[in-house]
Amino acid sequence: MSAPRSRWLSKTAVNGVLLLATCYMLFPLVWLVTAATKDAGGLLAGNAFSFEGFDLGGNLARLAEYHDGVYFRWYLNSLLYAGVGAAACALISVAAGYAFHVYDFRGKEKLFGLVLLGVLVPTTALALPMYLLASEIGIVNTYAAVLLPVLVNPFGVYLSRVLCAAYVPDEALEAARIDGAGELRVFWSIGLRTVMPGFVTVFLFQFTAVWNNFFLPLVMLSDQKLFPLSLGLYAWNSNAHAEPDYYPLVVTGSLLAVVPLVVAFVSLQRHWKAGLTAGSVK
Amino acid sequence: MKARTRAAALLLTPFFLLFTAVLVVPIGYAVWLSLFTEKQSGLGFGGSETVFTGLGNYAAALGDRAFRDGFGVLLGYCLLYLPLLLAGALGLALLLDTALARARRFFQLALFLPHAVPGIIAALIWVYLYTPQLSPVVQAMEAGGIGFDFFSPEGALPSVVNIALWEWLGYNLIIFYAALQAIDRSVLEAATVDGAGAWRTAFAVKIPLLRGSLAMVGLFTVIGSLQLFTEPLILSRGTGSAVTSTWTPNLYAYSAAFDRNDYGLAAAASILLALTAALLSFAVTRLTRGRKEKTA
Numbered sequence: 001m002s003a004p005r006s007r008w009l010s011k012t013a014v015n016g017v018l019l020l021a022t023c024y025m026l027f028p029l030v031w032l033v034t035a036a037t038k039d040a041g042g043l044l045a046g047n048a049f050s051f052e053g054f055d056l057g058g059n060l061a062r063l064a065e066y067h068d069g070v071y072f073r074w075y076l077n078s079l080l081y082a083g084v085g086a087a088a089c090a091l092i093s094v095a096a097g098y099a100f101h102v103y104d105f106r107g108k109e110k111l112f113g114l115v116l117l118g119v120l121v122p123t124t125a126l127a128l129p130m131y132l133l134a135s136e137i138g139i140v141n142t143y144a145a146v147l148l149p150v151l152v153n154p155f156g157v158y159l160s161r162v163l164c165a166a167y168v169p170d171e172a173l174e175a176a177r178i179d180g181a182g183e184l185r186v187f188w189s190i191g192l193r194t195v196m197p198g199f200v201t202v203f204l205f206q207f208t209a210v211w212n213n214f215f216l217p218l219v220m221l222s223d224q225k226l227f228p229l230s231l232g233l234y235a236w237n238s239n240a241h242a243e244p245d246y247y248p249l250v251v252t253g254s255l256l257a258v259v260p261l262v263v264a265f266v267s268l269q270r271h272w273k274a275g276l277t278a279g280s281v282k
Numbered sequence: 283m284k285a286r287t288r289a290a291a292l293l294l295t296p297f298f299l300l301f302t303a304v305l306v307v308p309i310g311y312a313v314w315l316s317l318f319t320e321k322q323s324g325l326g327f328g329g330s331e332t333v334f335t336g337l338g339n340y341a342a343a344l345g346d347r348a349f350r351d352g353f354g355v356l357l358g359y360c361l362l363y364l365p366l367l368l369a370g371a372l373g374l375a376l377l378l379d380t381a382l383a384r385a386r387r388f389f390q391l392a393l394f395l396p397h398a399v400p401g402i403i404a405a406l407i408w409v410y411l412y413t414p415q416l417s418p419v420v421q422a423m424e425a426g427g428i429g430f431d432f433f434s435p436e437g438a439l440p441s442v443v444n445i446a447l448w449e450w451l452g453y454n455l456i457i458f459y460a461a462l463q464a465i466d467r468s469v470l471e472a473a474t475v476d477g478a479g480a481w482r483t484a485f486a487v488k489i490p491l492l493r494g495s496l497a498m499v500g501l502f503t504v505i506g507s508l509q510l511f512t513e514p515l516i517l518s519r520g521t522g523s524a525v526t527s528t529w530t531p532n533l534y535a536y537s538a539a540f541d542r543n544d545y546g547l548a549a550a551a552s553i554l555l556a557l558t559a560a561l562l563s564f565a566v567t568r569l570t571r572g573r574k575e576k577t578a
Contacts, residue, residue, distance in 0.1 A: 096297035103290035125552040129312035183289030212400035261398040277460040
């Protein structure tokens, strides 16, 4: 076998395997898109990859009408939980990470070790005691019950410290101090500005985590009006076995619920890659 | 200097206040709860009272076959999932890292995309793809003469593993790919000069250099596996599913708390789960550190 020919063969093999893996990753998503265009009859008739029984408009209309448009209320709730929660969490994490990077104080590394320990705690083991605590202080079934816990992300603090070390120039901090800026002012106008890519990274990760959050709302919320999308779709799916009319609602609702995250990940590639890299390569 | 200490305290306070409220206090409260149990007084008409039971809840959880079986399921899950995930992500990352790969940015994005799908929706999609009445996959398999029930006792575990693999393969692939890109190119050139081919370089140079990333991914995967909840919960709703309401320890704790209102038992189960995670992390860090010192 000649050399160019074997190179061509290896190239085909390498890219073929990658393509095969890509098909495995994408075909459920393609199914979701085609299935969302079908009515209940078309879904149950099988052959999901065709556009038989095309009724995307009808599905969207039913989704908007059902139970006085509760779906879009869930959508807004998810945006609220994920948007507000992730923004506050990113600010809190970056502040702590910045403090760990910039300042020296007694017991610093011990305290940071505690943060790292927090990364390892399985969060689902906390959900039940959190629920019982929340019911003691009377915040079960409120927005706060879901929002408060998502403000804490130990991994975000770790990431912020690493990213501060990469982005924040010590000379700029020193210069600002010489110009007479107070420490908080230095953090606000220099530290936070320069570590903005880090802020966006932590925000993106927490936004995804909260948008995907299921266990905590499941435990905390019983009022449908407070549900995020994940919990609402779960509730609908539980009804679908008895009433197949729910299937198109769940499928079309799932498709719409995936869209913002896919858009965020496609447009913010640089940031999640930075986050994954900072978390893994020492 | 004083101003700096004050600034450090101010910037750290919000995080540590919340850290205490959301992490430390619930852990303490769970430990406290796990020591008590509800006793029905009289014939059950007088309501119930809370009595101290010491380690009684732990004994009850460990003595319950359903709980122990849950750990068996987790073990089987890890034995199947971990090698597939690590080999799959590592293999694809190595392929992507070769000079032969085309359209790298496209492949990275496409392979990562499932990770953007919320876990609950990923589970819903796959359950639909497992359900014979709805699924083009099952129909295609049947047309090809393969009958496989994704909800059966033998099928349940692979079904859950497949969902997890779909969600996490791309994520870990990116981690490994980033680590591969960070390898000093001169090391790889030296290997080529010494006459090592692509296979040899991958196995003798690249993979050993990735040991740290591999250990970290392995650790986080195992901790994540211990929390297995969403996917089996969705699968358990399928008709005739072999996945029960106590299939994993997490499901067990959930059903103890919300189906049976036995908070003490649920807390004990949660703590046993957290302890297992702590022990495993400790073991893994010790193991990898020990090996590093040996090679150094």
